[in-house]
Amino acid sequence: MRYNERELLSLARQPAEKAAEILMRVPKKGSVLKKRLVKLVVNFLFYFRTDEAEPIGALLLEHCRITKEEENVFSISFIEEPERKYCFECDSEEQCQEWIEALKRASYEFMRRSLIFYRNEIQKMTGKDPLEQYGISEEARFQLGTRKQ
Amino acid sequence: MKLNERSVAHYATCDSPADHAGFLRKRVERHHHHAHHHHATSYQRRWFVLKGNLLFYFEERESREPVGLVVLEGCTVELCEAAEEFAFAIRFDDAGARAYVLVADGQAAMEAWVKALSRASFDYMRLVVRELEKQLEEACKSLAACRKSPRRSSSSGRKRHLSNPALLPLQEKPPPPLPPRRRSAASSATGSPAPGLSPAMPESPVSPETACFSKLHSWYGQEIAALRREWQERQKRGHP
Numbered sequence: 001m002r003y004n005e006r007e008l009l010s011l012a013r014q015p016a017e018k019a020a021e022i023l024m025r026v027p028k029k030g031s032v033l034k035k036r037l038v039k040l041v042v043n044f045l046f047y048f049r050t051d052e053a054e055p056i057g058a059l060l061l062e063h064c065r066i067t068k069e070e071e072n073v074f075s076i077s078f079i080e081e082p083e084r085k086y087c088f089e090c091d092s093e094e095q096c097q098e099w100i101e102a103l104k105r106a107s108y109e110f111m112r113r114s115l116i117f118y119r120n121e122i123q124k125m126t127g128k129d130p131l132e133q134y135g136i137s138e139e140a141r142f143q144l145g146t147r148k149q
Numbered sequence: 150m151k152l153n154e155r156s157v158a159h160y161a162t163c164d165s166p167a168d169h170a171g172f173l174r175k176r177v178e179r180h181h182h183h184a185h186h187h188h189a190t191s192y193q194r195r196w197f198v199l200k201g202n203l204l205f206y207f208e209e210r211e212s213r214e215p216v217g218l219v220v221l222e223g224c225t226v227e228l229c230e231a232a233e234e235f236a237f238a239i240r241f242d243d244a245g246a247r248a249y250v251l252v253a254d255g256q257a258a259m260e261a262w263v264k265a266l267s268r269a270s271f272d273y274m275r276l277v278v279r280e281l282e283k284q285l286e287e288a289c290k291s292l293a294a295c296r297k298s299p300r301r302s303s304s305s306g307r308k309r310h311l312s313n314p315a316l317l318p319l320q321e322k323p324p325p326p327l328p329p330r331r332r333s334a335a336s337s338a339t340g341s342p343a344p345g346l347s348p349a350m351p352e353s354p355v356s357p358e359t360a361c362f363s364k365l366h367s368w369y370g371q372e373i374a375a376l377r378r379e380w381q382e383r384q385k386r387g388h389p
Binding site for chain 2: 003126
């Protein structure tokens with residue numbers, strides 16, 4: 001599958017929502033924990049060798065599951081391959097929880113659900129559709145009840 | 150750079166609804182232009198699927214895997230003065246970046262695509278969510294305020310809204326501009342927040358950063374259930 005790697009690399013250089021040096025292990029046979037600079041930008045998680053400017057890789061964070069593993073450890077897996085886990089070992093339980101919360105909210109799909117929720121609540125309370133002023137109230141992606149979660 | 154391509158392709162083809170889809174003709178880009186070489190521009194018809202900030206394209210509508218992906222974050226979408234009618238382009242800030250020139254079937258299709266793609270970025274979605282979050286907070290505050298003040302009997306209960314003048318209607322704000330494009334690292338490093346938005350959202354019970362959905366839902370759900378009961382009671386009184 002072709003993709004615009006250049007733009008993705010540019011995105012990796014943007015200010016991050018969250019960044020830290022974390023031990024990371026990829027779901028490959030024989031792979032071990034390695035220290036990586038992990039950077040969350042929009043719905044992508046980039047990971048770098050700590051002394052390099054260009055990321056080793058990127059994970060699109062849609063349809064993924066963030067799981068607390070043992071102490072200080074969380075994993076990212078994807079729904080079509082739940083056993084293939086990217087593992088992250090943090091410095092502390094606190095850091096681990098912060099990353100779990102941040103990553104759970106990092107998908108476009110999560111934001112879409114938030115938007116639909118707020119829209120619905122505002123509409124119930126005030127009778128007005130808050131999206132009308134944006135001219136996007138008719139767009140399918142913001143409709144209530146028509147989306148499979 | 151590695152990408153979790155299998156998962157990305159799965160996201161493209163799974164049954165989560167697309168934000169927009171349709172056939173477009175995609176201009177084939179040549180990597181080298183010889184000064185004296187005259188080559189005709191060619192286009193390939195592809196099935197395009199927009200999901201969030203990702204634009205996938207497939208060889209056929211029924212294809213099981215996308216042939217390509219355009220990550221849309223930081224792009225601009227412009228009408229195109231190509232030789233083709235109904236052409237538009239997806240461009241990026243990067244000096245050397247190529248543009249994606251796409252051709253729709255007609256005026257309506259072109260406009261729908263340009264509109265959908267212009268608003269496809271994660272940044273834009275986040276902006277809208279934060280705006281609505283604030284509006285919900287304001288609506289809740291107004292509701293709490295109007296409960297305390299004496300209520301006038303409503304004259305017309307046809308519209309499903311609180312006729313109490315103490316309840317402020319949603320302020321008629323102009324729609325926020327599209328957020329500034331994420332600039333490439335070569336130019337300004339920090340994207341400035343859109344005017345009118347504070348850069349750091351204060352922690353609030355309604356902030357997605359602090360509350361989880363189910364808590365939020367039940368918190369507001371109680372308010373709304375009470376509100377509905379009151380409204381229904383007023384309706385019964387007002388309409389024999």
